[in-house]
Every structure is written in C-alpha cells, then in structure tokens.
Amino acid sequence: MKITVLGTGGGGRAHAARLLQLGHEVVVGTRDSEVTLGRTEPNFMGIEPFGQWVADYPGIELMNFGDAAAGAEFVINGIDGANAVRVLSGIAEHLAGKTVMDYAVPYVYNPERAHPWPTPWGVMPALDPVDHDSLGEQIQRALPAAKVVKAGVTQEQETVVNPQSVGGGDHTMFIAGEDAGAKEQVTELLRAYGWQDVLDLGPIVSSRGMEMYAHMHSAIQFALGGARFGMKVIR
Ligand SMILES: NC(=O)c1ccc[n+]([C@@H]2O[C@H](COP(=O)([O-])OP(=O)(O)OC[C@H]3O[C@@H](n4cnc5c(N)ncnc54)[C@H](OP(=O)(O)O)[C@@H]3O)[C@@H](O)[C@H]2O)c1
Structure with a gap:
C-alpha cells in the first residue's frame, strides 16, 4: 500500500522504517523537503538530522506535506501536536476520503503554570486541548471528509511498531474513531506491526482519555527509570 507518514520526528521515523520493512511504499511528509x-544538527530531542537517518532506508521518499498526502492511500499523522490542526487543515483536500491514523499529543512545551511538574527532561508540557476536547477531535473536525482514527498515542512509537519488544507483546493498544472501516484498516496495520490485543474505545471523543493518559504514561516511565513498558487491560 502507498502509506504516507506526515512527520519527520522520532515517531514518524519509527513508522516509516517499519512500514518499509513490511513491504509498503513509504513517503514521509515535512514542511520543506x-x-x-539540509539540516546537519540534531533536533531539540537530540535525534540525528533526517538526511543522515534516511540514508539507511533507501526507498523512503521525503516530500512536502501536501504532496506527500496527495499520493497516499493511508496516512499516519506524526506532526507536532501544537501545529497539527493548522498543517492538516491546509492540506485537507489531499486527505479527503482517506484514513488518517493520528498518534499526536497536544503538548504545549514550556508552559507558564503556577505548579510546574519538574521531570528528568524539563518541565512537563501542558495538554491543550484537554478534558473537554482533544486533538483527535479537532483533527476530525478540521478534516470532515477524512476518517480519523486515534491510535498509538499511549505508547512510544518504537513500541507501537514493534510491540514484541516489550513483555513479548502481551499488552494493549487502543484505537478510537467514527468510521468502522477506517478502524478496521488501522487494526489491520497494528496487527501487521504485531499487536494481538487492540481495544476499540469507540468514537473519536475517546481521544480525550487517550491523550490525557500521556501524563500517566510519563509518570510510570519516570518511576521505571525511563524504561519502556506496556499497558495491559485485564478483563
Ligand atoms: N515520538 C513518540 O514516540 C511519540 C509517542 C506518542 C505520541 N507522540 C506525539 O506525536 C507527535 C509527533 O511526535 P514525533 O516525536 O514523531 O515528532 P515531533 O518531533 O513532535 O514532530 C515532528 C514533526 O512536526 C513538524 N513540525 C514541528 N513544528 C512545526 C511547525 N511550527 N509547523 C509545522 N510543522 C511543524 C515537523 O516538521 P519538519 O519535518 O518540517 O521539521 C515534523 O515533521 C507529537 O505530538 C508527540 O507528542 C510521539
């Protein structure tokens, strides 16, 4: 399948590399290819410049966001949460009718807050929107002709694309969205990644809980000294 990953960050790279390994045609989207x-320095997360990284993955193409979306049959959104709605709104025509799997978190970095939460990597970002709205819902409203499925947001994307790397894969992946067919497509991809337990949380409004879990995920990870882990829903 022709799959486009919108985003050149660590998460986007994890998906792109795994999709290539699974035999898909992979395009990565960026603001300006x-x-x-041309970047030569690591980004603010300390990850190597995209050009260096992609040299190890011949076959992955880099295009501007709009062109990358235009040729896709299936789209994964990994654009920084604070900018995702604006960018996706601008390329809505290229996303119409397509399934858009969205794993972004609406983080606002360095928020001015009365009670900051110090973490090993700086102050915990704030979530915005939160509680009464979510990024998943905002993206679906911005793309009424696309089928948005929130998925993967409760995990590091390296684990999303390779669940067996944690606990032999015995953990749960969550999805939410309005379109049953799109959720089936996303579930099929997650199964190809290796997920055995995919729990459908229902409509896109469940993105609120999935995104708010980001703080709990971080708290657990700090307690584990930074180790990767999975969450299993026991029923
Ligand atoms: N990494 C993970 O494992 C993980 C796990 C769960 C959730 N998330 C969430 O998923 C989202 C993506 O994370 P990520 O780590 O893959 O990548 P990221 O570094 O958060 O974002 C990378 C992408 O955002 C674009 N971007 C940044 N600032 C922009 C701006 N002002 N205007 C337009 N585009 C902009 C970048 O464009 P350029 O390509 O042009 O630089 C790049 O493609 C985030 O919301 C993150 O919190 C990540």
Missing part, C-alpha cells in the same frame, strides 16, 4: 534534508 530541501530544508529538512
């Missing part, structure tokens, strides 16, 4: 390929 020349600028992205």
Whole structure:
C-alpha cells in the first residue's frame, strides 16, 4: 500500500522504517523537503538530522506535506501536536476520503503554570486541548471528509511498531474513531506491526482519555527509570 507518514520526528521515523520493512511504499511528509534534508544538527530531542537517518532506508521518499498526502492511500499523522490542526487543515483536500491514523499529543512545551511538574527532561508540557476536547477531535473536525482514527498515542512509537519488544507483546493498544472501516484498516496495520490485543474505545471523543493518559504514561516511565513498558487491560 502507498502509506504516507506526515512527520519527520522520532515517531514518524519509527513508522516509516517499519512500514518499509513490511513491504509498503513509504513517503514521509515535512514542511520543506530541501530544508529538512539540509539540516546537519540534531533536533531539540537530540535525534540525528533526517538526511543522515534516511540514508539507511533507501526507498523512503521525503516530500512536502501536501504532496506527500496527495499520493497516499493511508496516512499516519506524526506532526507536532501544537501545529497539527493548522498543517492538516491546509492540506485537507489531499486527505479527503482517506484514513488518517493520528498518534499526536497536544503538548504545549514550556508552559507558564503556577505548579510546574519538574521531570528528568524539563518541565512537563501542558495538554491543550484537554478534558473537554482533544486533538483527535479537532483533527476530525478540521478534516470532515477524512476518517480519523486515534491510535498509538499511549505508547512510544518504537513500541507501537514493534510491540514484541516489550513483555513479548502481551499488552494493549487502543484505537478510537467514527468510521468502522477506517478502524478496521488501522487494526489491520497494528496487527501487521504485531499487536494481538487492540481495544476499540469507540468514537473519536475517546481521544480525550487517550491523550490525557500521556501524563500517566510519563509518570510510570519516570518511576521505571525511563524504561519502556506496556499497558495491559485485564478483563
Ligand atoms: N515520538 C513518540 O514516540 C511519540 C509517542 C506518542 C505520541 N507522540 C506525539 O506525536 C507527535 C509527533 O511526535 P514525533 O516525536 O514523531 O515528532 P515531533 O518531533 O513532535 O514532530 C515532528 C514533526 O512536526 C513538524 N513540525 C514541528 N513544528 C512545526 C511547525 N511550527 N509547523 C509545522 N510543522 C511543524 C515537523 O516538521 P519538519 O519535518 O518540517 O521539521 C515534523 O515533521 C507529537 O505530538 C508527540 O507528542 C510521539
């Protein structure tokens, strides 16, 4: 399948590499491909420049967001949460009718807050929107002709694309969205990644809980000294 990953960050790279391994045609989307390929310094997360990384994955193409979305049959959104709605709104015509799997978290970095939460990597970002709305819902409203499925947001994407790397894969992946067919498509991809327990949380409004879990996920990870872990729903 022709799959486009919108986003050149660590999560987008994890999906792109795994999708290539699974035999898909993979395009990665970015703001400006020349600028992205011209970068020589690690980004703020300390990850190597995209051009260096992609040299190890011949076959992955880099295009500007709109062109990348236009040729896709299936889209994964990994655009920084604070900018995702604006970027996706601008390329809505290229996403119409398509399934968009969204794993972004609506983090606002360095928030001015009365009670900051210090973490090993700085102050915990704030969630915005939170509680009474979510990024997943905002994206679906911005893309009324696309089928948005929130998935993968409760995990590091390296674990999403390789669940067996944690606990032999015995943990749960959550999805939510309005379109049953799109959720089936996303579930099929997750199964190809290795997920055996995919729990459908229902409509896109469940993105609220999935995104708010980001703080709990971080708290557990701090307690584990940074180790990767999975969450299993026992029923
Ligand atoms: N990494 C993970 O394992 C993980 C896990 C769960 C959730 N998330 C969430 O998923 C989202 C993506 O995470 P990520 O780590 O894969 O990548 P990221 O570093 O958060 O975002 C990378 C992408 O966002 C774009 N971007 C950044 N600022 C922008 C701006 N001002 N305007 C337009 N585009 C902009 C970048 O464009 P360029 O390509 O042009 O630089 C890049 O493609 C985030 O919300 C993150 O919190 C990540």
